[in-house]
Amino acid sequence: MKKKRLLTFAESINEAQIQAMKLDKNVFIFGLGVEKTGHVFKTTLGIKKKFSSKRIFESPNSEMALTTMAAGAANSHLRPILIHHRVDFMAYTFDQLVNWISLWSFKSSGKSSMPLVIRAIIGRGWGQGPQHAKTLHSMFSYLPGLTTVMPSSPSEAKGLLLSSIMSNDPVIFLEYRALFNTKEHVPEEPYFIELGDVRHRLLGDDITVVAMGPAVLTAIKAQDICKNKITFDLFDLRVMSNYKLNKILKSLKKTKKLLCVEDGWGSGSTSSELISKIVESGVELSEPPVKITWPSSHVPMSNPLEKDFYFDERNIVKAAEKLAKIKI
Amino acid sequence: MKNFQKNLYHQLLYIRRVQEEISNRYHPADNMKCPMHFCMGQEIGPAALSSFLRPGDAILSHHRSHGYFLANKGSLNEMIAEFHGKETGTNGGLAGSQELSCTKTHFYSGTILSGAFGMSLGDAFSKVYKNENNITISVIGDGGMEEGICSETLNMAILYKLPILFICENNKYSTHTKLNERTEYQNVSDRIKGYKIESHLFNSNDPEKLYMLLKNLTSKIRKTKKPIFLEIMTYRFNGHVGPEGDDHYNYRSKAERDLWSKKDPLKVYRKKLDKKFGIKFKNFENKILNDINKKIDRSFAFALKSSFAKVYKKYNYQNTYHKSVKKFFNNDISFNKDQEDHRPMPY
């Protein structure tokens, strides 16, 4: 059997961008430091050489105007990819997201569109502290008209980024920092994943687990610990709002137990909304749903405190034991 | 009378008359139910600009946009229908006066200060990217210029060499707050020079002078592909947001209002043309006034007989993809066991 090609999360994102740029000459990349030293965790490495400085270029520290530049270009049928090294910088761009980009298609009654992608790095990295480690995906997902994507693995990142770039709706594409060096088999040809299609990740009978981004991996690790004693029917949400619920509901009819795992704050979270949707659907649960999220606190810098802040697979196992009423 | 004079006067009168009629017909009919920022007194900018707009040029405007919408050959029917919230409006009745836009004519506006000013960057960038010989007009007020995004926008416009004509209509007020209560500078154009952007101050009520200036500036931008900033000193006769007046709040003196009313570019230009061309001008004016009034009547009739939209939610998302997306990859575990062993390595 031929050995399968393994790519890191960063390499997949790099490849997705290159393939998108080949598929459409209107795709271009810009942002702070996209063409400098670190190449955004190596995700933009080599792109300038393959294309030109017309297709990828540096920018001043002006997140607001960069975002309106992306918006104006997208309205004129270009497909910009704007990159932020940290999602925290996007706080400056709240107006552009809330008052312009998310409602652009709506207020034109569908006549105008905004096919742009804003890539931002989120989450855990050593010692990043309160201003450099947020996720904010649930905040973005509150807005109609905006699609927020959080991939969980290299192959997912490639397909989802290609779809995000080729989507005619604006997309915020959030890349969890700790995932960048994960490896997986990634098909070579360009492929697309439907935005809104929830991925059935693991087949199991006991608990329906819904996660997104790195929490999907943490849940898989927890499943490894639980072995066959408790099995997870695991779903990767991929997109934070406007997703199709049917697979999850079908699973819940079987398991009657729900566990949500999310790297982000719990109140007003994507998991909270998911639980609300499930309750509204009328599907019957045998146990109250459980949510594993970050504590309601900003992220500490100090190493031991940081370790205490984030949940890991053991927290999931504990919750699963309680839900399934089984000791591992 | 020369053709350009006819066009210029026609535009000034057209923009003024449309706004007078919207104001007059707003109450008590109350068929239009949206806030409106009229630009009576400020018609000189859009009127003088209109001759130099080419197909493919775009205007991104702030909230006081009616004049620029009309100057850009926006459909009056669709504009009035929009104000009535009707499906036939330029925005399908979903935006109203404050965010009046028209995809067909590349006219976009919004009422959150200075967002459209920033968007002009991307619009102009796309023109350069696609090698088009079009320009972008970016309209803003003195108040909008105080937002931080303007500084970023100006820097990027010159850095990336974008073909943008920035027009700042300085009417000295931001709602009811005068410029000297908001900034140390009294002319916005002064501060622009620091960005290394060519900047001009237009302080006159002579539409022909502005016409000549805009002729030069627009053709220069088409040639050099570099931004230019133009500040127009002007005055709004109506209240900040209408159709009701707001001068009873006494935020600007009667002497000041009277002074500017005397300097009204439309009035002054009318006098000048009348003096110069006499009966020929009078005949011309009668004819266009008659045409304009009929056009306005027709547009109100169109709006009233149009219907309200039945759907609106679907417009939030386009839910479509680029033509390269022909099918979706399905890696659901239940359908594709092959994916199972491709677990990412732990991080």
Ligand SMILES: Cc1ncc(C[n+]2csc(CCOP(=O)(O)OP(=O)(O)O)c2C)c(N)n1
């Ligand atoms: C971000 C933001 N802040 C405040 C307002 C409220 N507001 C609407 S119009 C306006 C005055 C703006 O003055 P200027 O830009 O000079 O334009 P003018 O109304 O005088 O034509 C203000 C403060 C707003 N729309 N957006």
